[in-house]
Amino acid sequence: MTWSNPGFFVAVCGIDGSGKTTQVGFLESKLAERGEVVRTRQPTDLYRQDPMVRTVLDMEQDDESVLPEIGLLAAFDRYRHVREVVKPALRAGKAVVTDRYVYTGFAYMLARGMTIEWLTTIYQYLPAPDLTIFLDVPPELAIERIIMRDGSSKKREELDLERMRAVRANFLNHPWGDVNYHVLDGTAPQEEVRAGINKLVDAFDPR
Template sequence: MSGKFVTIDGPGGVGKSTVAEAVVELLRTEGRPVFGTREPSDSPIGQLARRGTEEYRGMAMACLIAADRYRHVEHEVRPALARGEIVVCDRYIASSLVLQVLDGVTRDVVWELNRQADMPDLAVIINARADEITKRLDQRGPHSRYEREPGGTERECAAYYEAARFLMAVGVPVVQLDASTTGAQDVARAVVAAIKEPWMRGR
């Protein structure tokens, strides 16, 4: 159960970050060594990407995100895995295959930019009905231009299903969870259960 790389992705407003935090806490409660992290990372280049969504678009943003990813993997993910920890990362390649593609970069180009990064042992993709996500976004307010664009939620939801199919086709283990009527804690418990699946032990 040690040294596993788990990523959690999903449309803005689906509750992904809340689930990622809950997964980390559940694993810690069980006494498992766990390292919670996120992308864009908290490094200077990650902060540039995180704060620059209004200024950087298309290929510029895709390259910023990829550069941050390679640094993040080298300086945070791999050392944590080497210590035998379960790495839980809030956003990873699936988000690039969605957001950068919706931003006008082709999927092939996005994949070429990112395919040398370490692939997760388990990619969790949380999705939900677009109308439910829209309600949540209306309550908390949009966090980025991706969430403000008319019809953006519908496109994001559909794109995450496509990203899941793509990742499975290239050999990445993917678990898809629906959060339309399920709370964050229940989704987090489902993620932890997936991490404990016997097939994960050999990865």
């Protein structure tokens, strides 16, 4: 059994500590009952492990001096990931569930000082998901979850309250557009969040 061509593409976004990875796992299991599923994430390790990117995530680098470089690297990484992973799966009629997508790029890069005009330009050829879900969690709670989960954080940016407030505001305002974009309360009990996601998925395709 497969999804009807060209498949079903859903993105789950949120700041670190919002519970998105857990919910992506639940969603993967749900969709697997209907057909083949590809679970993935963005950005890939090509971006995450780049030395320059690491200095930005650790807030050791003057953001303004490297913004164009990391912005273009992030865009390159997303385009390649879509070409190599997302599009082939959708063409095969599979469901694709991604932990973060281009809207995460918008939210974080805007918070670092990039403009919506430039970001819209470099991301204009990426396909919009059929469904995008943002799990909204106050940064204060997200930081508590990160520390409880990891004991600290691998990236200083995750623990910068003002930066995370700006990222959250970008997700809530979504200046990049409003195509099948839904905000869910990530502070709700895990099963309640799961039920909310399932309801959105069922509204798209109730099979």
